[in-house]
Amino acid sequence: MLELKQISAFYGNIQALDRISIQIPEGSIVTLLGANGAGKSSTLKVISQLLPIKSGTMVYKNEDISNLEPNEIVKRRIIHCPENRQVFPKLTVEENLIIGSYLRRDKDQIKKDLSDIFSYFPILKERLKQYASTLSGGEQQMLAIGRALMGNPKVLLLDEPSLGLAPIIVNQIFEIIQEINRKGTSILLVEQNANLALRIADYGYILENGRIGLEGRAEFLRNNDEISKYYLGGKSHAANLY
Ligand SMILES: Nc1ncnc2c1ncn2[C@@H]1O[C@H](COP(=O)(O)OP(=O)(O)OP(=O)(O)O)[C@@H](O)[C@H]1O
Ligand SMILES: [Mg+2]
Structure with a gap:
């Protein structure tokens, strides 16, 4: 299990993450959703130590990994598949x-x-x-x-794997993500396409301006009208995808 506890991070003076707490239980698919600039990629960068942790702690399998170098994170088989x-x-x-x-x-x-x-x-x-x-x-x-x-990877950090791809390719890639997960890799999936991500995830976090605005089981986030209206682009958008 990988756990982020109250993590904050900055680019110079710009605060990207504000006391974020996230858990990725072993064997799960967890999705991180949110608008452009919400801090999704920054969260993955913090985990792979490409963006330094200002405050808070990160624990993996009972080890404090908050101060490790990026290569030490890779050695623990926490692997980042970056944006773009x-x-x-x-x-x-x-x-x-x-x-x-x-x-x-x-x-x-x-x-x-x-x-x-x-x-x-x-x-x-x-x-x-x-x-x-x-x-x-x-x-x-x-x-x-x-x-x-x-x-x-034991933990795979995936940043927007669906970006700019045709639906048929996206479906293929999402099936493979599930297959990788079934073989024992935990996944933290960053997505703009919330409905798609929530279809395969166990749990979701919604980031807003560097903070966790909302979290819950994927099933709950998927089926909640208010949530889909306010955070995920509305019902009609969801309906298109099902
Ligand atoms: N290298 C950087 N230097 C300065 N500010 C940055 C840098 N990278 C990101 N930021 C800022 O940090 C905040 C969070 O950015 P981040 O890339 O984590 O967002 P995101 O949720 O991944 O967005 P997107 O959906 O557009 O990929 C934004 O306000 C962004 O402008
Ligand atoms: Mg991003």
Whole structure:
């Protein structure tokens, strides 16, 4: 279990997170929702230590990890798949994937993980020697997730995996997220598409201006008219997606 307790974080003078508390129980899918600028990506950055914690604590499996370096977070198999894909454009698909395993020495397991990734995303195998910059948006997203999986995550931090992708690709990616979760990886999923995220999540947090405005079981957030009206873009939007 990963737990954030009363975490605050800043970019210079700008406060991005204000006393955020979040729990990611082992084996669960937790979603983090909210408008642009609410602090979703910042929360993931704090967990992977790309944004320093100003105050509060972060605990993973009973260890205080608030002051660890980013590579120590990766060693604990907490892996961040960043916003906007961010694959290395001038490296091949294969090189991008290998980078995801840079701290690992378990060669046999790495091979197994690679074959799992090819079974999730067969297109990556076909494109192995191609530069990442030549992939389509959806393929780059698959590569970004594949690269994160090469870190053999126990906790996977996914930042807007659906962004800019056609619905059919989004559905594919969401099925794979569920499959990854079924195999034992806990997931913190950041999404703009609240209805989609709440369909696969166990629990949700809604961020507003760097604070948790609301939280609850996904089922509760999904079925509450007021909540969907005020926080999630209204009923009609939801109806379109079901
Ligand atoms: N590198 C940065 N320097 C200064 N301010 C930043 C930086 N990154 C983010 N911020 C600010 O911190 C706040 C939270 O940003 P964050 O990226 O966490 O939002 P978000 O919820 O992920 O939004 P989006 O849905 O647009 O991705 C915003 O006000 C943003 O302008
Ligand atoms: Mg963001």
